[in-house]
Amino acid sequence: MSFYNFFYYIGRYFILMRRVVSKPDDSKQYFANVSREIVVIGYNSISIVAIISFFMGAVLTLQTAYNMTNPLYPDYLIGLGTRDSIFLEFSSTIVGLILAGKVGSNIASEIGTMRVTQQIDALEIMGVNSANFLILPKITAAICTFPVLCIVSMIVGISGGWAAGELSGEVPTSQFVYGIQYMFIPYYILYSLIKITVFGVIITSISSYFGYFTDGGALEVGRSSTKAVVNSTLVILIFNLILTSVLL
Amino acid sequence: MIEVQHISKSFKDVKVLDDICAIFQEGKVNFTIGKSGSGKTVLLKSIVGLHEIDEGKILFHNRDFTHMDLKQRKEIRKEIGMVFQGGALFDSATLEENVMFPLKMFSSMTYDECRERANFCLQRVQVINKNHLYPAEISGGMQKRVAIARAIALNPKYLFCDEPNSGLDPITSIVIDNLIKEIILEFNITAVINTHDMNSVMEIADNIIFINQGKKWWQGNKEEIWRTDNAELNDLIFASELTKKLKKFYI
Numbered sequence: 351m352s353f354y355n356f357f358y359y360i361g362r363y364f365i366l367m368r369r370v371v372s373k374p375d376d377s378k379q380y381f382a383n384v385s386r387e388i389v390v391i392g393y394n395s396i397s398i399v400a401i402i403s404f405f406m407g408a409v410l411t412l413q414t415a416y417n418m419t420n421p422l423y424p425d426y427l428i429g430l431g432t433r434d435s436i437f438l439e440f441s442s443t444i445v446g447l448i449l450a451g452k453v454g455s456n457i458a459s460e461i462g463t464m465r466v467t468q469q470i471d472a473l474e475i476m477g478v479n480s481a482n483f484l485i486l487p488k489i490t491a492a493i494c495t496f497p498v499l500c501i502v503s504m505i506v507g508i509s510g511g512w513a514a515g516e517l518s519g520e521v522p523t524s525q526f527v528y529g530i531q532y533m534f535i536p537y538y539i540l541y542s543l544i545k546i547t548v549f550g551v552i553i554t555s556i557s558s559y560f561g562y563f564t565d566g567g568a569l570e571v572g573r574s575s576t577k578a579v580v581n582s583t584l585v586i587l588i589f590n591l592i593l594t595s596v597l598l
Numbered sequence: 599m600i601e602v603q604h605i606s607k608s609f610k611d612v613k614v615l616d617d618i619c620a621i622f623q624e625g626k627v628n629f630t631i632g633k634s635g636s637g638k639t640v641l642l643k644s645i646v647g648l649h650e651i652d653e654g655k656i657l658f659h660n661r662d663f664t665h666m667d668l669k670q671r672k673e674i675r676k677e678i679g680m681v682f683q684g685g686a687l688f689d690s691a692t693l694e695e696n697v698m699f700p701l702k703m704f705s706s707m708t709y710d711e712c713r714e715r716a717n718f719c720l721q722r723v724q725v726i727n728k729n730h731l732y733p734a735e736i737s738g739g740m741q742k743r744v745a746i747a748r749a750i751a752l753n754p755k756y757l758f759c760d761e762p763n764s765g766l767d768p769i770t771s772i773v774i775d776n777l778i779k780e781i782i783l784e785f786n787i788t789a790v791i792n793t794h795d796m797n798s799v800m801e802i803a804d805n806i807i808f809i810n811q812g813k814k815w816w817q818g819n820k821e822e823i824w825r826t827d828n829a830e831l832n833d834l835i836f837a838s839e840l841t842k843k844l845k846k847f848y849i
Contacts, residue, residue: 376703468686471648475758476700477675 363559369481370489370555383487384494391453391488391554392495396502398452399445403436403503406444407510410435415520428521429529432511434538441503442542443590446549449496450582454557457488458578461561462571470562485558492550500546504539541597548593549586556582599624600645600756600788605654607637607644614640615651616812625786626804627779629793633834637812638792642760645790646678647671658756676704679749679787681759685741687733687748693720694729697748704752719747723777739770743777750781757782759791763798771795775802796835799823808834824848 374380414431461484464470473480508530515521521529557578564574600622607615614637622628632638643649645656647663656663658674666674687696697716701707707715720729723743733741742762749757762778763771779802782789793799799806800820808816808831816828823835824845836842 379702463689467684467689468682469688471643472680472682472686472688474648475646475675475678475680476703477672478703 362563363556366481366485366559366562367555369479370485370558372479372482374482374486375478379483380487383483384490387487387491388495390456391491392499395449395452395495395499398448399499399503400506402448403441403445403507404510404513406440407432407436407507407512408514410440410507411511411514411526412518412520415515415518425521425525426529426532428515429511429526430532431529432526433508433530433534436504436507436511437538437542440507441500442545442549443586445500445503446496446546446553446586446590447583449499449549450553450557450586451579453492454553454578454582455575457554457557458561458564458575459571461485461558462564462574465562465564466567466571481562485555485562488554488558489551492554493547496546496550497543500542501539504542544597545590545593548589552585552589553582556585599659600790601655601657601660602641602645603655603657605641605644605651605656607640607649607651614812615644618654618809618812618814620807620814620817622788622790623805624788625782627782627789627791627802628805628807629791629799629803630807630809631793631796631799631834632809634794636809638809639760641809642758642790642792646680646758647675676752677755679752679754679757681742681745681749681757681762683761683764685733685738685745687741687744689733692730692732693725693736693744696733696744697751700748700752715751716747719751720744722750722781723747739766739774742766742774746774746777746781750785750787753785754787757787757789759789761792761794763793763795768797771798772801778802796841799835 410432411428414428414435418427418431461470464484470480470484473483512523512526515526516523560574560578560581561571564570602618602620602622605615605618606613618641630638630641640649644651645663651664654664658677661674663671663674687693688699691699694713694716697719698712701712701715702709705712717729720726723746725740725743725747728736728740733744736744746762757778759778762774766774775798778789778791781787791798800823803820806816806818806820806823807814808828810830816826816831818826823831826832836845
C-alpha cells in the first residue's frame with residue numbers, strides 16, 4: 351500500500367464516519383436495530399468470552415504459581431498476579447482481539463454481502479442514509495455491550511484462576527482470595543472498561559468500513575472480512591499502547 | 599418526465615457514458631437497451647444518483663437533480679422506486695417487512711396501516727399468503743415480484759428497473775413484463791427499464807433508447823425498431839437466425 355493510498359483510506363474512513371454519526375432517519379427503527387445488534391454483538395459473544403476467560407484465568411494462575419516456586423514469595427501473590435493480568439490486559443485487550451475476530455468478521459461479511467447484493471443501493475434509493483442506518487446501531491451496541499463482556503471476562507477469569515489453583519493444589523482458596531483483594535486499585539477496572547469501549551468503536555467502525563466498501567462478489571466479501579479482522583487487530587494494538595501510556 | 603442532458607461518466611480512464619441526451623416520457627414504459635458493457639446500468643444508476651456524473655444534468659420534472667444537496671435529493675428519492683437485477687430484498691426481513699420498510703421509514707402511517715398497504719402491494723403482484731417467508735425461501739421470479747411490490751409501496755412517480763427479467767424463464771418474464779405495464783398504467787408511473795430481453799421490448803415498450811459504447815445511438819418506439827437501418831441496433835435485436843427471419847416476415 352502506497353503512502354498516498356494510506357491517506358486515501360483514512361480519509362474515506364472519516365468521511366464514512368461523518369455520515370454514520372448523523373441523526374437517524376427514524377428513531378424508532380434505530381432503537382429496534384440497536385436492540386437487535388445488542389443480541390448479535392453482545393449477547394451472542396458471552397459464551398465465547400466466558401469460555402476463553404475461564405481457561406485463560408486458569409492458565410494464568412498455574413503459570414504464575416510455576417514462576418513463584420521460591421518459598422520467600424507468599425502464595426497470595428499468585429492471586430494478585432492473576433487479578434492484575436486479567437484486569438489490566440486480558441479482559442480488555444485480549445477479549446478485544448477475540449471480539450475483533452468474532453464480531454469484526456461477522457459485521458464485515460454482513461455489510462459486504464448487503465453491498466454486493468445491492469441491498470445498500472436499495473436503501474440509498476429509498477432515501478435512507480445507509481451508513482447511518484447500518485453502522486451506527488452496531489457502534490452503539492458495541493459501546494453498550496463490550497464493557498459488560500469485559501466485566502463478565504473479569505469475573506469468569508478470576509473464577510477460572512481460583513478453580514485451577516484450588517484443584518491443582520498450587521494455591522489455597524484463602525490465599526487466592528486474599529491475593530485478589532490485596533492492594534486492589536478500583537481504577538484498574540475503569541481503565542479496562544475505557545479501553546474495551548474504545549476497542550468496541552474501533553472493531554465495529556473498521557469492520558463496517560471494510561464491509562461497506564466491498565466491491566465485487568462473494569470472494570471480495572471474504573477478503574473484506576479478513577481485512578476487517580487484520581486491520582482492527584492492528585489498530586487495537588496501537589490504541590492499547592496509546593491508552594496505556596495516557597491512562598496509567 | 600425525466601430528462602438527461604449531455605451526461606458523461608468515466609471510471610478512471612474509461613469513459614462509460616459519453617454525452618448522452620435523452621427524454622424518458624411521463625407515464626410511459628421507457629426502455630434502455632444495449633449490449634453488455636454498453637453503459638446501460640451506469641446510466642440508470644447515474645439517473646438515480648448512485649453514481650455521480652462528471653458532466654451534464656438530470657432533470658426530474660424540470661428539477662435539477664444533479665445540483666441538489668443530500669436533503670433535496672432525499673425528497674426526490676421518495677418519489678423513486680427501483681427494482682434491482684437480483685431483487686435486493688433485505689435477507690433478514692420477511693417479505694411483508696421488506697415491503698413495509700419504506701412505509702415505516704417515510705410515511706406517517708401507523709403500523710397497522712403500513713401492514714395493510716404492504717399486503718395490498720403484495721397481493722397486487724400476486725404474492726399471496728407468503729408474507730411470513732424470507733427472501734431465501736422463495737423463487738427468483740417471486741423475489742422480483744416482491745421487489746416490485748416494495749418499489750411501489752410509497753406510490754412512486756418514477757420506477758426504475760435494472761434487468762427485471764434476468765435469470766427468469768420466458769413465462770415468468772412475460773408475467774413480470776405484464777405486471778410492470780399494468781402497474782405503470784394503473785398508477786401513472788414513469789418507468790425506465792434496462793434490459794437485454796427483446797421480448798420485453800417488443801411486448802411493453804413505449805419508448806426505446808439504444809446505448810452503444812457509452813453513447814446514445816438510436817431512439818424510437820417498437821414499431822420503428824423493425825424498420826431501423828441502424829446496423830448495431832439490428833445486430834442486437836435481430837441477433838439470431840430466427841429473429842432475422844421474423845424481421846423479413848414482419849416487413
